[in-house]
Amino acid sequence: MEVSSLSGSTLIITGGTGSFGNTVLKHFLDSDVAEIRIFSRDEKKQDDMRHHLQEAYPHHAGKVRFFIGDVRNMQTVCDAMRGVDYVFHAAALKQVPSCEFFPMEAVRTNVLGTDNVLHAAIDAGVKRVVCLSTDKAAYPINAMGKSKAMMESIIYANARNGAGRTTICCTRYGNVMCSRGSVIPLFIRQVKEGRELTITDPAMTRFLMNLDEAVDLVQFAFEHAEPGDLFIQKAPASTIADLAEAVQELFGKTGVRVIGARHGEKLFETLMTREERLRAEDMGEYYRVRSDSRDLNYDAHFMAPEDVMTMADESYTSHNTRRLNVPETVNKLMTAEYVRLALDGREAEAIQ
Numbered sequence: 067m068e069v070s071s072l073s074g075s076t077l078i079i080t081g082g083t084g085s086f087g088n089t090v091l092k093h094f095l096d097s098d099v100a101e102i103r104i105f106s107r108d109e110k111k112q113d114d115m116r117h118h119l120q121e122a123y124p125h126h127a128g129k130v131r132f133f134i135g136d137v138r139n140m141q142t143v144c145d146a147m148r149g150v151d152y153v154f155h156a157a158a159l160k161q162v163p164s165c166e167f168f169p170m171e172a173v174r175t176n177v178l179g180t181d182n183v184l185h186a187a188i189d190a191g192v193k194r195v196v197c198l199s200t201d202k203a204a205y206p207i208n209a210m211g212k213s214k215a216m217m218e219s220i221i222y223a224n225a226r227n228g229a230g231r232t233t234i235c236c237t238r239y240g241n242v243m244c245s246r247g248s249v250i251p252l253f254i255r256q257v258k259e260g261r262e263l264t265i266t267d268p269a270m271t272r273f274l275m276n277l278d279e280a281v282d283l284v285q286f287a288f289e290h291a292e293p294g295d296l297f298i299q300k301a302p303a304s305t306i307a308d309l310a311e312a313v314q315e316l317f318g319k320t321g322v323r324v325i326g327a328r329h330g331e332k333l334f335e336t337l338m339t340r341e342e343r344l345r346a347e348d349m350g351e352y353y354r355v356r357s358d359s360r361d362l363n364y365d366a367h368f369m370a371p372e373d374v375m376t377m378a379d380e381s382y383t384s385h386n387t388r389r390l391n392v393p394e395t396v397n398k399l400m401t402a403e404y405v406r407l408a409l410d411g412r413e414a415e416a417i418q
Contacts, residue, residue: 073098078150080137080183081157083111085245086198089277090154090284095119095126102129105146106157107136137179140186147186153195154284155183158214161247162202165210166329172213180217184224188232196287197221198280199238199296201273201335204342204381208330218296222357225294235291238298240273240335240384242280244404244416253310254408257317266327268307271334271384275301276401286352294357298337298346303384304395312395316409334385343378353382 077094079087082104094102106112112132119127135142137157147153158176159165165172180197187195199218202211218236225234244250253263275283279299287297304312310322327333338346338353347354380386390398399405404416 072152074100075151076101076103076149077152077154078103078105078133078146079154079156080105080143081155082106083108083115084156085242085277086154086156086280088115089281090156091115091119091130093281093285095123095129100129101131103131103133103146103150105133105135105137105143107134109134137182138174140182143182143186144189147183147190147192150187150190151193152288153183153187153192155180155195155197157183158198158217160200160210162208162210162330163328165213166208169209169213172209173216176210176213177216177220181220181224184220184234187234188224188227192232194288194291195232195234196284196291197234197236198284199236201238201240201337201384202332203238204336204339207332210330222294225357226359233291233293235287235293235295235297237283237287238296238337239275239280239283240301240303240337242275242277243399243402245277245280249306250309250313250399250402251404251408251413253313254317254405254413257314257320260320262321262323263310263313264325265306265310265322266325266331267333268305268322268324269333270306270327270331271303271389272306272309273301273303273335273337273384273387274309274390274395274398275299276398277403278401283352290349290354292356294359296342296355296357298353298355298382300351300353300387301337302388302390302394302398303334304390304398308390308392308395311392312399315392315396316399316405334383336381336383337387338382340378340381343380343382 077099083106133146159172200214203214206212206215221236256263283299342355345356407413407416
């Protein structure tokens with residue numbers, strides 16, 4: 067991101083005490099951003115973050131302000147949004163099994179909470195909002211993915227109605243290694259305790275990204291977005307069996323035990339649907355999927371019958387992207403700070 071374009075601005079990160087929020091904060095602490103607001107509902111995590119900043123970044127900690135609130139509560143969102151120029155919306159319920167058991171909680175946070183954030187941003191005259199979504203929103207089969215798919219629909223609807231002054235866009239990415247809820251810290255802990263690694267389905271595939279790549283995707287979207295754009299980063303994938311083997315290559319062999327897929331899990335994930343590929347623009351490391359800018363007056367739009375297409379030949383999935391072998395998966399794991407710290411026995415220092 068061009069830091070100069072943010073000089074003197076105020077940035078807010080919803081869900082700012084999470085993995086993504088911590089990584090974004092590191093990117094902007096020593097920039098010319100005037101103020102960074104951390105908005106979340108967990109006062110303990112905010113207090114931990116505040117003390118860490120004061121100890122590790124004493125010269126920059128003063129530009130960070132903390133707002134306790136919940137995206138479900140419109141008033142707290144509006145209070146935190148006053149005077150904000152840019153929004154990174156990361157607050158969400160992300161755990162597939164827990165959302166499967168409590169689907170309305172996913173709706174309240176991921177759907178209604180996002181609508182609150184976007185309306186508050188438009189009302190406050192925010193310049194740009196980048197929202198974070200997930201591969202589970204594409205062809206969703208679980209409550210978390212369905213709530214994120216609805217979240218994306220709300221993003222696109224609000225992007226059309228942004229009052230001409232607020233640019234709203236969306237990013238969608240796959241598994242972020244060692245973020246909160248990632249299986250990798252569990253695997254590492256199991257190895258260190260001398261236990262077998264519990265894997266769901268050896269053939270299951272997942273995209274692999276590190277936290278810095280997730281932030282790079284959001285920064286790219288920030289720079290290039292037009293209202294309603296969806297940005298997707300091209301990413302490699304690994305089978306769960308190879309991921310478990312790679313962890314054992316780094317931390318020691320303890321064996322694996324197959325426990326079967328959890329509630330709501332897919333064999334593979336989709337980052338871009340067949341329908342979206344028709345509107346996709348290849349931008350090198352990223353895809354931009356432009357919004358459908360037509361209104362409901364379909365009679366005003368014409369095309370030749372031979373030009374009508376409903377979907378591309380295939381989706382972009384963790385089964386057909388570049389597949390990492392075990393040595394390549396080891397190298398990918400080593401790009402995650404948590405893994406490097408864990409090799410030195412310092413994983414407690416990593417913020418998930």
